[in-house]
Amino acid sequence: TDTEAEEQFGHARVVAIKNELNQKARQIKKALLRVKKGKYGICEDCGSMIDTDRLAIFPEATKCVKCEKKREK
DSSP states (O other): HHHHHHHHHHHHHHHHHHHHHHHHHHHHHHHHHHHHHHHBBBTTTTBOOOOOOHHHHOTTTTHHHHHHHHHHH
Protein backbone atom coordinates (compact mmCIF):
# COMPACT_ATOMS: atom_id res chain seq x y z
CA THR A 1 0.00 0.00 0.00
CA ASP A 2 0.94 3.63 -0.27
CA THR A 3 1.26 3.97 3.50
CA GLU A 4 3.78 1.13 3.71
CA ALA A 5 5.76 2.57 0.81
CA GLU A 6 5.81 5.97 2.52
CA GLU A 7 6.99 4.39 5.78
CA GLN A 8 9.75 2.48 3.99
CA PHE A 9 10.85 5.63 2.16
CA GLY A 10 10.77 7.60 5.42
CA HIS A 11 12.85 4.93 7.17
CA ALA A 12 15.39 4.85 4.33
CA ARG A 13 15.61 8.64 4.46
CA VAL A 14 16.17 8.63 8.23
CA VAL A 15 18.91 5.99 7.87
CA ALA A 16 20.60 8.04 5.13
CA ILE A 17 20.49 11.21 7.24
CA LYS A 18 21.83 9.31 10.27
CA ASN A 19 24.72 7.93 8.22
CA GLU A 20 25.50 11.39 6.86
CA LEU A 21 25.51 12.90 10.37
CA ASN A 22 27.73 10.10 11.69
CA GLN A 23 30.20 10.72 8.85
CA LYS A 24 30.18 14.46 9.59
CA ALA A 25 30.76 13.77 13.31
CA ARG A 26 33.78 11.58 12.46
CA GLN A 27 35.20 14.34 10.25
CA ILE A 28 34.74 16.93 13.00
CA LYS A 29 36.39 14.69 15.60
CA LYS A 30 39.31 14.16 13.23
CA ALA A 31 39.61 17.93 12.69
CA LEU A 32 39.60 18.55 16.46
CA LEU A 33 42.33 15.95 16.91
CA ARG A 34 44.37 17.73 14.23
CA VAL A 35 43.91 21.00 16.16
CA LYS A 36 45.26 19.33 19.31
CA LYS A 37 48.26 18.00 17.38
CA GLY A 38 48.94 21.40 15.81
CA LYS A 39 48.31 20.04 12.33
CA TYR A 40 44.96 21.67 11.58
CA GLY A 41 44.94 23.48 8.24
CA ILE A 42 47.87 21.47 6.88
CA CYS A 43 47.25 19.07 3.98
CA GLU A 44 47.67 15.44 5.01
CA ASP A 45 49.10 14.55 1.59
CA CYS A 46 51.52 17.29 0.57
CA GLY A 47 52.03 19.24 3.83
CA SER A 48 50.97 22.58 2.31
CA MET A 49 48.68 24.98 4.11
CA ILE A 50 45.01 24.50 3.24
CA ASP A 51 43.52 27.72 1.87
CA THR A 52 41.60 29.61 4.56
CA ASP A 53 38.64 30.10 2.20
CA ARG A 54 38.39 26.30 1.88
CA LEU A 55 38.55 25.89 5.66
CA ALA A 56 35.89 28.58 6.14
CA ILE A 57 33.51 26.61 3.91
CA PHE A 58 34.65 23.11 4.91
CA PRO A 59 36.35 23.38 8.34
CA GLU A 60 36.99 19.64 8.56
CA ALA A 61 39.04 19.60 5.33
CA THR A 62 42.22 17.54 5.65
CA LYS A 63 43.55 18.04 2.12
CA CYS A 64 44.28 21.09 0.02
CA VAL A 65 42.18 21.57 -3.12
CA LYS A 66 44.96 20.27 -5.38
CA CYS A 67 45.37 17.00 -3.44
CA GLU A 68 41.60 16.55 -3.06
CA LYS A 69 41.18 16.85 -6.83
CA LYS A 70 43.92 14.22 -7.33
CA ARG A 71 42.09 11.90 -4.91
CA GLU A 72 38.79 12.33 -6.74
CA LYS A 73 40.28 11.21 -10.09
